[in-house]
Amino acid sequence: MCLGSWAGWRSTTVQGRGEERERETLTCERETLISCLSHAPKWRPARKPGVCSDQESDWRFCGLSNVLTWLPASVLFVGIIYAGSRALSRLAIPVFLTLHNAAEVIICGHQKCFRKEKMSPARICSALFLLAAAGCLPFNDAQFDPDGYFWAVIHLFCMGAYKILQKSQKPNALSDIDQQYLNYIFSVVLLAFASHPTGDLLSVLDFPFLYFYRFHGSCCASGFLGFFLMFSTAKLKSLMAPGQCAAWIFFAKVITAGLSILLFDVTLTSATMGCLLLGGLGEALLVFSERKGA
Template identity: 25%
Template sequence: MWSSGNLPPVFFCIYSPFLDFSVNGAAYSDEQSIFQKALCCELMRSFGVKITSNNDEVDVEAGRTEKDRGKAFRSKRVLTIHNQALLSGLAYCFSSCSMILVNKYVLSSYDFNAGISLMLYQNFVSVVIVSFLNFCGIITTEPLTWRLIKVWLPVNIIFVGMLVTSMFSLKYINVAMVTVLKNVTNVMTAVGEMYLFNKHHDNRVWASLFLMIISAISGGFTDLSFHAIGYTWQFINCFLTASYSLTLRRVMDTAKQVTKSGDLNEFSMVMLNNTLSIPLGILLIFVFSEVDYLSKTPLLESPTFWLVITFSGFLGLAISFTSMWFLHQTGATTYSLVGSLNKIPLSIAGIVLFNVPTSLENSASIFF
């Protein structure tokens, strides 16, 4: 649950005309009218926010407590947001959809042939933003220790592999087919949870997974822009993505035991992932000979290009945070399945924005 002390700053920016809370949850000012209080409560309730008092429940419509309707609002109220799983899932879907489209735009429209370098820059932007927010006291992150790094390093290697293979597949495959083929990830994740964590799924889950496999197979057979290298990278990406979601949840619990506070929030995990990925990314740049390409490409002299990839860095931070947040609220299979909710709008957007040739049969595979 979120309290008033750790709600996102954007929440207070939106509702600042209606709110008179201090960081520690101070009471409404005496000058505020009952109408303003009730309006504030209604706005927050529409976002799934519930106002509770240390003593009583609040009657939102009248602005009075249930036990004593004649009393004014109590002090030290706490803001909590319910249905965090739903909220985090929607945020994850939106950021994931945006990230795929922007990466495809950079790699294809700009014909940028350094996907690892793009990933490295995005991770660098994420580290800078989180460090700045931590320095300003807006968020808190756990200090990096060798014990924490050793626990987190295996999942970080998978994370880097997942990002790199995603870049390579997007270079060769259109957005619609990337989203369709990601259905394979859901099946791998469900099977992995069954064998690794002894978690059983009901028939409805398996039925939906079966339809997703049909979608992936039919999409591949009817893809007018089929590229064997791109499909190979995408299937590797599916395996690494499933491994990442299965491994991350277990590592989350283990990592908490080696932190100084005994906890590990989402921003700390984002900081860990992106910081550790930078040296790995630098190594891969030399392995795949991207240094020569970067020294010759004129794109690095374009301010517009830098603006676009910097924006993609902000999206990288968003998807890192929302994926951690959502996986914290749910299981690996749910995380994987919800990630497929953006398949239809993302596929349509990819076909329209990038003028992808398609057929009726291939388009039908998107709707499975």
């Protein structure tokens, strides 16, 4: 979801770490709330054959069981959006995308070591390229920021664990829309309660951009764009084969990275470009392996 909120984060520059932390919390809460309200009418517990009984009591019990089973993934989702937002406030978008794609290494390692699944040579080479690109990037980044990379690592670990839990869910337990709805609801609740222990709630009046209409406008736009990105991705997954959907997502990432270089101040050296291209090659191999497997 953070990928859908870059425009809001890059539109206003925050001075000082205290101000930056407050902006991140406000933006996360606003985006999740807007996205949740946007597609609340579309959510309903799905009655799937073979999953829930036709009786109302069994249906309610099954729905509650599915929701409780999904809660660990919702916790990881909060970590994804929060850590991703912190990382994006300090790292260039092409750098963040390269680190974000390294989550595939965690998924590949889990499938190989724990589930003993067979993998194609292209899939293995893809994971190695992604790992090499993410590992070499901090040593060749001219705009290296330790805090940014710290939050990016947390983001990619949460992303990898989230996808593992998502794939381990029972078939037809919750649809993609249901999962995202629960994620947004849980994010609103958790971020709202976490604002007091972190001190953000008490310092909200000192936030310098609180009364700037551009800040609120960018947050609202970010929330709506994040929802439409999620909804369109879910539609793509339901209408297209996995390989075709992965190709479109890869194409969108390339366009986003290219536009960010033109719109934002990004310093790219030859070594940095090499790492970014290596990461792009790794994801291209991943798309190739999924299309071939399909």
